[in-house]
Amino acid sequence: xxxxxxxxxEAASAETTPAQPVPSEPQAKxxxxxxxxxxxxxxxxxxxxxxxxxxxxxxLKHAEAFRARRRALSQLFPGETLVIPTGHEKVRANDxxxxxxxxxxxxxxxxxxxxxxxxxxxxxEGGGHxxxxxxxxxxxxxxxxxxxxxxxxxLWVGPRLGVKESQARYGVDETRGLPExxxxxxxxxxxxxxxxxxxxxxxxxxxxxxxxxxxREKALAQALSEMRLLKDAQELRExxxxxxATQRGFEDVIASLKSPRTERTVEGIFNLRAREEGNDVGYGxxxxxxxxxxxxxxxxxxxxxxxxxxxxxxxGVEAHSLYTADITRTLPISGRFSKEQREIYELVLxxxxxxxxxxxxxxxxxxxxxxxxxxxxxxxxxxxxxADAEEALxxxxxxxxxxSLHNVSHMLGLDVHDCALARQEVYKYGKLxxxxxxxxxxxxxxxxxxxxVPTRYRGIGxxxxxxxxxxxxxxxxxxxxxxxxxxxxxxxxxxxxxxxx
Numbered sequence: 001x002x003x004x005x006x007x008x009x010e011a012a013s014a015e016t017t018p019a020q021p022v023p024s025e026p027q028a029k030x031x032x033x034x035x036x037x038x039x040x041x042x043x044x045x046x047x048x049x050x051x052x053x054x055x056x057x058x059x060l061k062h063a064e065a066f067r068a069r070r071r072a073l074s075q076l077f078p079g080e081t082l083v084i085p086t087g088h089e090k091v092r093a094n095d096x097x098x099x100x101x102x103x104x105x106x107x108x109x110x111x112x113x114x115x116x117x118x119x120x121x122x123x124x125e126g127g128g129h130x131x132x133x134x135x136x137x138x139x140x141x142x143x144x145x146x147x148x149x150x151x152x153x154x155l156w157v158g159p160r161l162g163v164k165e166s167q168a169r170y171g172v173d174e175t176r177g178l179p180e181x182x183x184x185x186x187x188x189x190x191x192x193x194x195x196x197x198x199x200x201x202x203x204x205x206x207x208x209x210x211x212x213x214x215x216r217e218k219a220l221a222q223a224l225s226e227m228r229l230l231k232d233a234q235e236l237r238e239x240x241x242x243x244x245a246t247q248r249g250f251e252d253v254i255a256s257l258k259s260p261r262t263e264r265t266v267e268g269i270f271n272l273r274a275r276e277e278g279n280d281v282g283y284g285x286x287x288x289x290x291x292x293x294x295x296x297x298x299x300x301x302x303x304x305x306x307x308x309x310x311x312x313x314x315x316g317v318e319a320h321s322l323y324t325a326d327i328t329r330t331l332p333i334s335g336r337f338s339k340e341q342r343e344i345y346e347l348v349l350x351x352x353x354x355x356x357x358x359x360x361x362x363x364x365x366x367x368x369x370x371x372x373x374x375x376x377x378x379x380x381x382x383x384x385x386x387a388d389a390e391e392a393l394x395x396x397x398x399x400x401x402x403x404s405l406h407n408v409s410h411m412l413g414l415d416v417h418d419c420a421l422a423r424q425e426v427y428k429y430g431k432l433x434x435x436x437x438x439x440x441x442x443x444x445x446x447x448x449x450x451x452x453v454p455t456r457y458r459g460i461g462x463x464x465x466x467x468x469x470x471x472x473x474x475x476x477x478x479x480x481x482x483x484x485x486x487x488x489x490x491x492x493x494x495x496x497x498x499x500x501x
Contacts, residue, residue: 046144059168060169063111073227074129078123083196085103086202108414119131120132132172134176135162136160137160137162138159189211199221222422229426257305267285282317282324282416285314287315289310294447311333348444350375351376352466372408373400409440411437437467446461466478
C-alpha cells in the first residue's frame with residue numbers, strides 16, 4: 001500500500017528525497033525534480049472545489065457472469081478463505097510505470113481493471129462465501145493527496161472509483177478500503193482462523209502477511225486456469241470482436257506496404273489500431289521481415305521492410321474486455337509470392353488445413369500438432385531437406401523440429417497463452433471439449449546459414465495462425481474472414497492497395 005502523509009502539514013514539511021521505486025508496488029514519494037508545496041499552497045488547493053457528484057455508477061455490463069464465476073470458485077473450496085490480488089503497476093524506468101493491466105484471474109472474477117485491488121472470498125456460516133473487494137478509496141478534494149501524490153493522486157493519474165462506488169459497479173457483496181487490508185489479512189493468520197489460500201506472486205504485501213502453502217495455493221491457481229478452459233457465449237463474442245479488430249489492423253499494415261519502410265512502422269501502425277479499438281496489443285507485436293521471420297519471437301522490429309521479402313506479422317488486439325486475438329499472416333511485401341516462397345507457404349497451409357480437421361471433441365490436445373508435423377515432415381522430404389520423413393518423425397529423433405521448432409496450438413482467451421497453470425492431464429494431455437479456444441499455427445523457418453536447406457529456400461520463414469473454438473462436431477475458425485491461401489492473400493493485398501488510391 002502507498003505510504004502517504006497523514007496531514008497537509010506533514011506533506012508540507014516532508015523533505016524532498018530521491019524516488020525509490022519498488023517494482024511490486026508504487027510508493028508516493030516526491031521525485032527529485034519536485035518542490036515541496038508550502039502551507040499556503042496546500043491551503044489554497046483545498047478550497048473552492050465544486051462538490052463532487054456522488055451518484056453511484058451503473059452496474060458493470062455482464063456483472064452477473066463475473067458473479068457466477070465467483071460462485072463456481074466458492075463451490076470448489078468450501079469453508080476456505082480465498083485471497084486473489086490483481087497486482088500493482090510495474091516500474092519501467094526509475095519512477096515511471098508501465099500502463100497497468102490487471103491480473104487475469106482477478107479480472108475474470110470481478111471485471112475490475114484498477115491496480116492494487118484484492119478480492120477475498122470469505123466463508124459464510126451455513127456455506128458459500130461473501131465477496132469482499134478491497135479497493136483504493138477516493139477521498140475527492142478532502143485530502144491533500146489528490147494533488148500531492150504523484151502515484152495515486154487524482155490530478156496526477158485520474159480518479160479511482162471509490163469504495164461504495166465499486167460495490168455498485170461490480171456487484172460484489174461488500175467493498176472495503178485498501179487501508180483496511182493489512183489488518184484484515186493479519187486476522188486470517190492465526191491458529192483459530194479458517195484455512196486460507198492465496199493467489200501468489202501478484203502482491204508482495206499480501207504474500208508477506210500470509211504464510212505460503214505451496215501445494216494448497218498451487219491448487220487454487222490450477223482451479224482458476226481450468227475454469228477458464230471453457231469459454232461461454234459472451235467470452236466468444238469478446239474474442240470475435242478482438243479478432244475482427246485484428247483483421248482491420250492487418251489491413252492497416254497492408255496499406256502501408258505499398259510504400260514499405262521499416263518493421264517499426266509496421267508495429268506502430270498495427271499498435272495504433274489496437275489502442276483505437278481495444279485496450280492494447282495482447283502481446284508484443286512480431287513484425288518480422290525477411291530472415292527475421294526465422295526468429296520465432298522477433299519483437300525487436302528494427303529491420304527494413306523490402307520488396308521481394310516476406311513479412312511475418314504475428315499480432316493481436318486485446319479488446320477492452322481484455323480478451324485477445326492471436327493471428328499470424330505471412331505477407332509478400334511486393335504483393336506477390338515468389339515461386340520458392342509460394343512452395344513453402346502452401347506446405348505450411350496444408351499442414352494447417354490438416355491440423356484444423358483434427359480439432360474436434362474427443363481428440364487429445366496434441367493431435368492437431370501430430371497431424372501438422374507429419375504433413376511438414378513429408379513435405380520437407382519432397383523438397384529434399386529431410387532424407388526420410390518417417391525417421392524424422394520418430395520421438396527419439398524429431399528432426400523436423402530443426403525447421404519448425406514449436407507445437408501448433410495453445411489455449412487462447414484473457415491471456416495469449418491462456419490457462420497456463422492448468423494441470424497437464426487436463427490441458428496438454430487432456431481431451432478437446434466444446435468451448436475450448438485455441439490457436440492452430442504451423443510454421444517453417446529456414447535459417448540463412450543452414451546447410452541442410454537448398455540455397456533458394458534459406459531466409460524464408462512462414463507461419464499461418466488462426467484462432468478456433470471447439471464445437472460439438474469439430475471446430476469453428478473464428479478468424480476465417482482473414483484471407484489465408486496464397487492466392488487469396490495476394491488478392492487481399494491488391495484490394496487493400498486499390499482502396500488506398
